[in-house]
Amino acid sequence: MMLTIEEKREFxxxxxxxxxxxxxxxxxxxxxxxxYQGVGAHLSKSDSLLSPYKPEILPQGSFLLGxxxxxxxxxxxxxxxxxxxxxxxxxxxxxYDLKKIVGDRLNEHVTYSSLLEKEKRRCxxxxxxxxxxxxxxxxxxxxxxxxxxVLEKAFSHTGSIDFKKIAIRITDNENYNYKSETDxxxxxxxxxxxxxxxFQDRCNINIRKSIFLSENVNPLPKFQKEKLPLQRVxxxxxxxxxxxxxxxxxxxxxxxxxxxxxxxxxxxxDIISALENIIFxxxxxxxxxxxKEHCRLIKWVENPVNEEENFADKWPDCRExxxxxxxxxxxxxxxxxxxxxxxxxxxxxxxxxxMFGKDVSKKTFSNLAEKDYRTREQGKLYMNTGxxxxxxxxxxxxxxxxxxxxxxx
Numbered sequence: 563m564m565l566t567i568e569e570k571r572e573f574x575x576x577x578x579x580x581x582x583x584x585x586x587x588x589x590x591x592x593x594x595x596x597x598y599q600g601v602g603a604h605l606s607k608s609d610s611l612l613s614p615y616k617p618e619i620l621p622q623g624s625f626l627l628g629x630x631x632x633x634x635x636x637x638x639x640x641x642x643x644x645x646x647x648x649x650x651x652x653x654x655x656x657x658y659d660l661k662k663i664v665g666d667r668l669n670e671h672v673t674y675s676s677l678l679e680k681e682k683r684r685c686x687x688x689x690x691x692x693x694x695x696x697x698x699x700x701x702x703x704x705x706x707x708x709x710x711x712v713l714e715k716a717f718s719h720t721g722s723i724d725f726k727k728i729a730i731r732i733t734d735n736e737n738y739n740y741k742s743e744t745d746x747x748x749x750x751x752x753x754x755x756x757x758x759x760x761f762q763d764r765c766n767i768n769i770r771k772s773i774f775l776s777e778n779v780n781p782l783p784k785f786q787k788e789k790l791p792l793q794r795v796x797x798x799x800x801x802x803x804x805x806x807x808x809x810x811x812x813x814x815x816x817x818x819x820x821x822x823x824x825x826x827x828x829x830x831x832d833i834i835s836a837l838e839n840i841i842f843x844x845x846x847x848x849x850x851x852x853x854k855e856h857c858r859l860i861k862w863v864e865n866p867v868n869e870e871e872n873f874a875d876k877w878p879d880c881r882e883x884x885x886x887x888x889x890x891x892x893x894x895x896x897x898x899x900x901x902x903x904x905x906x907x908x909x910x911x912x913x914x915x916x917m918f919g920k921d922v923s924k925k926t927f928s929n930l931a932e933k934d935y936r937t938r939e940q941g942k943l944y945m946n947t948g949x950x951x952x953x954x955x956x957x958x959x960x961x962x963x964x965x966x967x968x969x970x971x
Contacts (some may be wrong), residue, residue, distance in 0.1 A: 565902060570834055573902055576910065577833045580918060580926040581794040584631040584801055586640060590696070591785045594625070594642050597690065598698055604671050605646065611663050615648040619700065622754035624816065627761050628786045629796040634804055634919055639689075640696035645703050645730065645754060657733040657749055658741040661686075664702045684734050703730040704746040716759045725756040725867040756867035764824040765792045767831055791836040792827045796820050798837065801918050802894055812880065814887040818863050818873050822847050825866075834902075841898055845891060853878065 565573065602619035605612050623643035624630040633640065651660055665686050668674040677688040682699070689697040712727045730753065731746040739748060767790065789797075799819050807813035822844040830836035849862040851872075860878045865871035877884040901913040907927060915923040 565834075569902075570832075574832050574834050576914070576926065576930065577798070577837065578794070579930055580914060580922060581789075581797050581833065583922050583925050583929070584797045584918075585787075585789075586630055586632055588785045588787070590640065593694065594640070594696060594698070597688075598642065598644050601668070601674065601688070601698070601700065602646075604674065605664070605667055610667055612648060612667060615650050618647050620645045620647055620755075622701070622758075624800075626754070626758050627796075627820070628789055628793050629800070629816075629820065631797050631801055631804075634801075634808075636695075638695070642696055642698045643754075644698055644700050646700050647703055647705055647709070647730065649705055649707050649709065651704055651746070654744060656741055656744055657737065657739075658735070660704070661702050661733040661735070664700070668700075681735070683736055684732060701732055701752075703732045703752070704749070705730050713755055716756070717762070719763075723756075723759060725753060725759075728756045728759070729753040729868075730755075751868070753865075753867045757865070760866045761792075761820070761824055764827055765790045767791075767829055791830055791833050792824060794833050795827070795837050795840055796823050798918070799823060799840075799894070801922070802897070803890055805917070805919055806890055806893060807886065810886070812882045812886050814883075814890050815873070818887070821863055821866065821873060837898070841891075841895055848874070 598619045598621070602617065604610075605617040605619070607613060610617075620626075621643070622645050625642050625644075630640070646664055648660075655663070661681070665678070665681060668678050668686060668688070674688060677690060679687040679689050679697075685699045685701040687697055687699050706727075709728065712724075716723045716725075716728055729751050731749040732752050734740065734750045737743075737750060743749065796819065800816055803814055803819065823840045825847040826840045826844040827836060828839055830839060847863075849864060850859045851862040852858070853860045856878050860872075861874050861884060863873040865873060874884070877887075897913070897917045901910065901917060904910040904913045907930075911923050911927045914926070
């Protein structure tokens with residue numbers, strides 16, 4: 563549906579406000595950072611077996627990308643994904659040894675021992691008190707000496723980027739060589755920091771924005787209140803997915819959504835242009851490749867920093883995952899069309915409630931109403947005669963007069 567300039571301006575305002583309300587708060591952010599830095603300090607103390615290898619806890623995933631969103635329900639927990647990065651290891655350590663040593667070290671701390679959950683496939687999880695409402699997944703990983711220097715250059719885009727040099731080697735208790743292989747070159751490889759560099763490049767719009775983003779998406783990011791269009795779109799897509807599938811294990815995974823959205827993004831400078839383009843073009847970036855394992859063509863969502871990795875690798879063996887992605891995308895398209903064809907705040911709020919949840923939509927329009935009140939008091943508020951949307955533009959609009967509660971002129 564084609565929007566007028568004024569309609570588009572107002573929908574931009576609505577969607578921007580809504581996406582901001584999906585953000586975690588700075589308090590939540592700072593609490594998580596303080597917690598994982600405390601874990602890093604404990605792992606690196608001189609009495610730790612890990613100390614010689616300079617262990618450091620770094621964020622990965624949505625916490626690093628600036629695309630984390632609040633849970634739908636306030637009682638649900640934030641999931642903070644972290645890497646426990648070590649520069650090398652003892653020559654005799656296998657994946658099993660390294661992971662056990664990290665777990666044992668956490669168990670030695672009076673607080674962390676009470677938070678530590680049962681070992682997961684690749685990580686250890688610290689589940690914080692119910693009042694904190696978050697847990698941290700800590701992935702033990704090995705890097706080469708000088709990894710930090712290479713990483714900082716990559717995030718600052720100083721020279722060409724060799725993604726292989728910022729890859730990490732991780733533990734995985736389902737590997738056939740989990741308890742036998744001591745050479746990290748034969749361990750599973752991952753590249754969360756390389757992916758973040760790639761995502762940063764996809765987000766950047768111009769030089770000014772590039773500088774802004776590089777200050778916030780780096781190995782130790784700051785809290786980011788202002789976000790770029792691609793980050794906002796990813797947040798919206800993830801919330802729509804969460805609301806539709808409500809905890810279903812076969813829901814579309816975030817890395818697929820983020821990757822396809824990033825590939826479809828064409829540097830649009832506003833959230834509506836970016837959202838519309840991404841929704842209707844992201845599926846074009848799903849490839850098909852022949853699989854020797856399955857003896858047929860399979861869907862392929864390529865890892866942008868490792869062409870051999872398929873983020874949709876579970877689709878061939880679990881058809882429900884692929885079907886659910888298709889269902890989600892079709893519903894998203896329909897919901898978006900309905901939202902921008904709605905007339906008047908009430909109908910728009912109703913359509914957005916179905917897309918993103920009642921609470922966040924209610925808060926969005928409450929905040930906008932408060933802003934409109936302040937604008938009206940300044941004599942700068944108009945109502946678009948076609949849509950009923952309140953606006954600061956006088957184009958095809960009627961001025962909204964100030965309330966006069968005292969009967970005065």
